[in-house]
Amino acid sequence: MNVLLFAGLTLRELIRRRLVAAVAVLTLVITAFTGWGMNRLATAVVDGAPLPEPAVHAAAAGIVILLAFLFSFVIALGAALVGAPTMAESIANGEVLAVLARPVRRAEIVLGRWLGTLAALAFYVAAAGALELLVVRGETGYAPPNPLLALAFLCAVGAIVTTGAIALATRLPALTAGIVAAMLFGLAWIGGILQTIGLALGNARLADAGTIVALLFPSDALWRGALYALQPAAFTAAAANVNGSGTGVNPFAVTSAPPQAILWWAAAWTIAVLTTGVALFRTRDL
């Protein structure tokens, strides 16, 4: 019950501080821009003839993947810059002191802040993602193979970064916790690239280094899930071919869906890190 109260407080704060309004306006601008670009693509004339539909769809698929990549960065930054302050600032400004003098468990505050941040992110991913994909489909007729799964994976990326940011913010100032969480997301992405290169070149050490990073901060493994769900079969086949030749790597393509084990690991990681955050907050003198 208290968890929902804190989650509600977090959501109310995002609305009152006009973050929701600002993000909504920017999302509409980006969507309009995407729509305009897709319209130009669908109506493009090359050598006196309109682009054939397969070419339009292939180009749209590539653009959707790049948009999703940008989107994953926005989600990660949003998770870090919303999650960390929502926890750390309530400690720093003393707001939490009077709250904890009530019959409230410290875990309820951590979980409530986490849930509130995650709910906001999930709403953003669902609304903005659906809007973008609908515009792409409306202008070009292209729809990625598994858009709902892709949005779910993008939410999961946000969940990983939110979890890290909030756990860090139980002990660190908002700025530090937010930036560290965002940097861990970046590190995980680089780890994923290293893993891809390592696998392509048959370099086990490089691939292992990437795997270790993916285990420490599993956001990139989930981003790859989103990528796979957005990738047309032709892209997957091309990625497998490139990797097989060992002559080049495309960081925006994967050869397969993330293994079940890494998804379970991401879930276990979330629970473990959140539990650690609760323990850190419970043992903190305020």
Next chain:
Amino acid sequence: MKILVGLVRASGGEAQLLGRPAGDRATRERIGYLPELFRYPDWLAAREVLGFHARLMRLGDARRAVDAALDEVGLSDRAADRVGTYSKGMQQRLGLAVALLGTPELIFLDEPTSALDPVGRSDVRALIERLRARGTTVFLNSHLLGEVERVCDRVCIVDRGRVVAEGSVDALVGETRGARVRTDEGWREYDIAHDEIPALVARLVAEGAHIHAVEPKQTTLEDRFLALVRRA
């Protein structure tokens, strides 16, 4: 104080609150707490801050409890305004309203008047006296010893984490002797008990002195505090 309300873990010893170990969750339903340094979210209205706390306390008639707390601290007129528009003194009064919410048995006030002007301080003193009259125990932490002397029944002086004196204000201050008398010749001091002052005045008048003023010497809690702390 923070150990008692469960915000800081004790490094040693034992602390109990209302018969239960300090920090016990159920006991926290029966207390109110005004922290020394705090800021409520500036985007919430005072009524919303109190409403949130009322839900955390699971108060039955939350609206009435919130209205009563707002009324008690004189914030009813500004209840719908955002905390961000409040002066420091108003924020302090909101903090007091949060501490008073749900008529707790025991209220902890940590430096409640430190940010207030003389009118605000007087209001807080009057509030503490009302709470005392109602049978609520108020645990006041303050460095303003004049204020402590005026409102507290029992005082505990803590120096570097150790209790150096404890008891009623009268017992702590002890018996005060001495008086100053101003006559045509100026001020003169007498080492006598306070109940001997009328006899002294009568004798001086009988001797033909013109008395302009008589001041019994007062030892304050601050004098006592300084003596204890400096001795330590």
